[in-house]
Amino acid sequence: MSDPSSRHVVQIGPFHPLLEEPVGFSLTVEGERVVAIDARMDYIHKGLERLAQERTYDMVPILLERICGICSVTHSVCFCNAVEDLLGVEIPPRAAYIRTIIGELERLHSHLLWVGLAGHFIGYNTVFMWAWKYREPVCDAFEMLTGHRQNSALPLVGGVRRDLPVEYFPVVRKTLDELEGQTERLTAAVLDDPVLAARLKGVGVLSAEAALDYGVVGPTARASGLATDVRRDEPYAAYAELDWKVVTQDGGDVFSKAVVRLLEILESIRILRQCLDRLPAGAINLGTLHVPRGEGIGRYEAPRGEDIHYVRSNGTNMPERLKVRAPSYVNIPSFRSSCLGAPMADVMITLAACDPCYSCTERSLVLRDAAGARLLATPGLIEASRQKTFELARALGHAPDLELDPA
Amino acid sequence: MDATAIESRLREEFGARVGVAVRSAKRLYASVDAADLPEVVRWLRASLPGCRLATSTGIDLREGIGLYHHFVVNGSPLVITLKALLAKPEPHAPTLATETAAADWIEREIHDLLGVRFDGHPDERRLLKDASMAGELPLRRDFDPVQFKERIGERPEF
Numbered sequence: 170m171s172d173p174s175s176r177h178v179v180q181i182g183p184f185h186p187l188l189e190e191p192v193g194f195s196l197t198v199e200g201e202r203v204v205a206i207d208a209r210m211d212y213i214h215k216g217l218e219r220l221a222q223e224r225t226y227d228m229v230p231i232l233l234e235r236i237c238g239i240c241s242v243t244h245s246v247c248f249c250n251a252v253e254d255l256l257g258v259e260i261p262p263r264a265a266y267i268r269t270i271i272g273e274l275e276r277l278h279s280h281l282l283w284v285g286l287a288g289h290f291i292g293y294n295t296v297f298m299w300a301w302k303y304r305e306p307v308c309d310a311f312e313m314l315t316g317h318r319q320n321s322a323l324p325l326v327g328g329v330r331r332d333l334p335v336e337y338f339p340v341v342r343k344t345l346d347e348l349e350g351q352t353e354r355l356t357a358a359v360l361d362d363p364v365l366a367a368r369l370k371g372v373g374v375l376s377a378e379a380a381l382d383y384g385v386v387g388p389t390a391r392a393s394g395l396a397t398d399v400r401r402d403e404p405y406a407a408y409a410e411l412d413w414k415v416v417t418q419d420g421g422d423v424f425s426k427a428v429v430r431l432l433e434i435l436e437s438i439r440i441l442r443q444c445l446d447r448l449p450a451g452a453i454n455l456g457t458l459h460v461p462r463g464e465g466i467g468r469y470e471a472p473r474g475e476d477i478h479y480v481r482s483n484g485t486n487m488p489e490r491l492k493v494r495a496p497s498y499v500n501i502p503s504f505r506s507s508c509l510g511a512p513m514a515d516v517m518i519t520l521a522a523c524d525p526c527y528s529c530t531e532r533s534l535v536l537r538d539a540a541g542a543r544l545l546a547t548p549g550l551i552e553a554s555r556q557k558t559f560e561l562a563r564a565l566g567h568a569p570d571l572e573l574d575p576a
Numbered sequence: 577m578d579a580t581a582i583e584s585r586l587r588e589e590f591g592a593r594v595g596v597a598v599r600s601a602k603r604l605y606a607s608v609d610a611a612d613l614p615e616v617v618r619w620l621r622a623s624l625p626g627c628r629l630a631t632s633t634g635i636d637l638r639e640g641i642g643l644y645h646h647f648v649v650n651g652s653p654l655v656i657t658l659k660a661l662l663a664k665p666e667p668h669a670p671t672l673a674t675e676t677a678a679a680d681w682i683e684r685e686i687h688d689l690l691g692v693r694f695d696g697h698p699d700e701r702r703l704l705k706d707a708s709m710a711g712e713l714p715l716r717r718d719f720d721p722v723q724f725k726e727r728i729g730e731r732p733e734f
Binding site: 210211214216218219254257379381382383384390395396397402403464466468475477479481489490492494498499502503505506 | 600602603605626628629630631633635644646648650651652653655657676677678680681682702703704705706707714715721
């Protein structure tokens with residue numbers, strides 16, 4: 170089978186039903202075995218680091234929330250951690266707890282999203298339906314507390330912008346209680362399912378040595394036995410005061426990664442309960458801060474792993490340089506280790522196992538108003554899409570019913 | 577090992593070749609000559625178990641291009657930043673991609689955005705930049721987005 174003349178290149182992406190975002194993978198295969206893998210990443214890079222250099226320290230967290238459709242708390246809090254490292258300040262305890270609450274709610278809905286997608290990728294759509302059904306109330310709770318399902322606009326250098334509405338805490342507690350039972354059932358079902366074990370155990374193994382060499386982070390590293398978690402290694406927000414544990418597994422395969430995430434959902438629920446019970450009174454931010462010349466590094470444990478930001482200030486009210494490194498940026502290249510030698514059919518779930526997030530990796534922006542370009546609302550987008558269809562139909566010279574003027 | 581212990585080990589090992597500044601218990605910055613980077617990185621990864629390259633930052637400074645490699649030690653709050661200053665107009669540094677796989681993409685990115693050549697990098701293709709920007713260095717201070725848009729012609733909306 171190792172005849173180089175039998176090699177073929179199979180292209181996955183940039184647009185593919187199993188990819189939520191554009192990315193191109195080229196798999197070189199010999200028969201069914203993958204012998205080389207390459208990724209093409211330049212589809213959605215929009216120069217966010219440069220945009221951040223043209224915004225004030227108050228505006229940057231709002232911009233950074235839009236790096237990723239899922240990790241909006243991640244990047245804004247990570248930036249705040251970096252600037253607070255530069256300033257050498259501690260944020261008020263209430264702000265620390267609020268950051269923990271929104272961060273853990275984000276981890277919950279992100280992990281549930283992954284569990285669902287992983288189920289979908291291996292054709293187990295029952296898991297997909299369950300996980301996404303359980304995820305919805307978490308997003309609702311996030312909206313209740315912050316006013317939006319994803320982008321809270323809460324993090325601010327020196328604390329948080331607004332207080333949380335404590336009158337909704339009982340609803341959030343009820344959501345957590347329900348989710349705990351559901352996750353326990355789902356975890357038991359996944360762990361006991363012989364089909365899932367056969368499909369996922371021993372698939373896409375990333376060894377501990379390779380994990381360290383590629384510098385992978387988060388559940389991808391913890392499933393390979395590396396006990397790395399920024400929440401414990403360098404406790405930010407309120408994690409140092411809370412009782413929780415780092416979940417690790419030794420398999421390094423897709424199954425281990427699923428187990429890590431499922432168990433982390435339960436840990437997040439524990440963390441959230443403690444935060445809701447103990448939310449201290451007091452100020453929620455430090456007021457206006459002058460950022461002097463200097464540099465700072467912030468780290469944050471995103472749902473996908475360690476996020477790291479480097480900020481350099483020249484004493485003005487805008488950062489001179491902001492470097493963003495999202496966790497998927499180091500997790501995605503580890504495919505070269507975990508996919509090589511695997512059969513084609515295993516590659517998709519292996520690619521999905523690190524919960525890749527391409528927007529983060531490329532730090533794209535979906536907003537288009539920065540350069541003065543128009544922002545389209547839904548009717549405008551539908552109209553634009555219709556126009557495109559008409560143009561294509563005309564160019565192809567068929568479908569007279571499409572020739573009708575949409576106006 | 578905490579930041580001060582690593583500081584004294586670095587001084588012992590490399591003497592005046594490394595200028596160390598400990599900013600806090602968790603943050604250590606060391607300025608290194610670019611040519612010494614692979615040696616210092618090999619030493620770091622051999623002496624600190626769980627040490628990995630978290631990322632690198634490229635920054636356009638008045639005096640040259642700053643290349644900062646940020647190393648993290650798993651299980652510790654420590655971030656070690658190795659700083660090298662690369663001379664313009666043709667900044668280049670030895671690659672770390674042959675030392676650790678984690679350096680591969682970030683070096684390609686810095687090459688894309690700041691035009692730093694990494695000597696000995698096994699794969700110098702474009703990574704993040706759109707093909708229309710192939711000749712541009714968008715993170716350089718002299719890059720002008722308005723002029724760039726005029727040069728390529730504003731793309732049609734749809």
